[in-house]
Amino acid sequence: MNPELKQWQQRAAAQTEILLERALPQPTQSPETLHEAMRYVTLGGGKRLRPLLVFAAAELGNSVQAACEAAAVAVECIHVYSLVHDDMPAMDNDSLRRGKPTCHIQYDEPTALLVGDALQTLAFDVLSVPTDLAAARQMRMLNVLARASGSVGMAGGQAIDLANVGADLSQAELENMHSLKTGALIRAAVALGGLSCPDLNDEQLARLDVYASKLGLAFQVIDDVLDCEADTATLGKTAGKDSEANKPTYVKLMGLAAARKYAEDLVAQAVDALAPFGERAARLRELAEFVVVRQN
């Protein structure tokens, strides 16, 4: 990996941590336990892929910094809320996440439920604070985030996933599920970074969305590969769980080597879509390539 981009990535992840820390209510503020638990699940971990995508997409134009930062916080809050609810006993019943006990283990189930609920709200709270971006464009960001998160986006993908445990899905069905469950929020992250630039037009945003769609799919394919290959320590979450839970995966569908090759092809297509942006798309290219080389 290009050392300059590697450094950028570390800086952006560190900046995300600072922004999240500021956006989350203090643990000394009532209700203390809820706020402490919100910080527990959000701070100090995670790949921060979605915020990195926001920042990288924002480099394509003259981004309004406050809107871009709010978007980075908002997508990560939505992502973390979904992990907290996903891990609950009623869903995946998982006890390990980002190398730490999951929220309902560390606290309890009611707290985990409320932590997820309140993190979702916080996403829309943070993104609806006025910035120098035109309000109409910022409201469009809010709508993009909402559409991507709800029943025709991430939550809907989750529902399809749950309904298909033990089922034999075709590749088209599997891709539909993942395009909602993981892809929708990845697309939203990229779109929000783009929308934070007043100078990017709809044609450019559409091109950016091609990149994001391919990348989101590649990300999920690699997730399946890692779930199959990696051990729990490297992954920071319980390895092999999707396979054990009899969930459909790309590895089951096409085999390990073909799944990895498929992810690489998708990343190449994602990068192709960025060609007209030239050098300004360097970060987005690098992030796409990072997705296929990552170990967790």
Added chain:
Amino acid sequence: MNPELKQWQQRAAAQTEILLERALPQPTQSPETLHEAMRYVTLGGGKRLRPLLVFAAAELGNSVQAACEAAAVAVECIHVYSLVHDDMPAMDNDSLRRGKPTCHIQYDEPTALLVGDALQTLAFDVLSVPTDLAAARQMRMLNVLARASGSVGMAGGQAIDLANVGADLSQAELENMHSLKTGALIRAAVALGGLSCPDLNDEQLARLDVYASKLGLAFQVIDDVLDCEADTATLGKTAGKDSEANKPTYVKLMGLAAARKYAEDLVAQAVDALAPFGERAARLRELAEFVVVRQN
């Protein structure tokens, strides 16, 4: 009750039903079960108090209809999401709501979790669709709704409530809990109706908020009274459950008659705050009085 206002109330509730029906995805749209369950919990029931407050507050000025209607849908989606999650086994473990089996009974726990999650998202989705209202003002509506719903609003009140089961709260502590758990969203409903009128200024909105704060508190006091007095059939949810769960209530704190009197005083104060609005506040006055005479 004034027959004309009674008729208005029925019309507004019917209009809310139509708006919710339109805002909710069709049950034929994938994921079908999730969408069917979202409709199951949202349609065909409820007092629709929060949408009625939006509509009533919108009569104080020259409301932008689409913004007002979106707000009515949004507050009800937030309210219903909170009920669905509240009723889950990890929380109140209730099996009856609005006279029907609760979501996790009718469907299952994962569905109830996702229904609540997706209804919260839908609220912000609906309210972030552009209308004729200035985008900056509509974004302010989004922020008001988010602040009222999250960890320093409704979800926070829920956390405080859970933490205090079996505890002896003072009246100040009880009021703080309810001002978040129930009051915050009632205040938001009134504020959103007001904000949908471009001609209402901040001084008028502040006055409106005094009304809403008093009303929200009165609503909760009466809820405790009804929980103690009413039978399950009239209430449409399990009666006496707060008392049985050893939760702090106004009835326990001050006795039944004093609690009822307190609610009546609060309603009188709420109505007083509306004096400068004259006849345009007729609906808001009527709704405040409805709160203390209601049987469920």
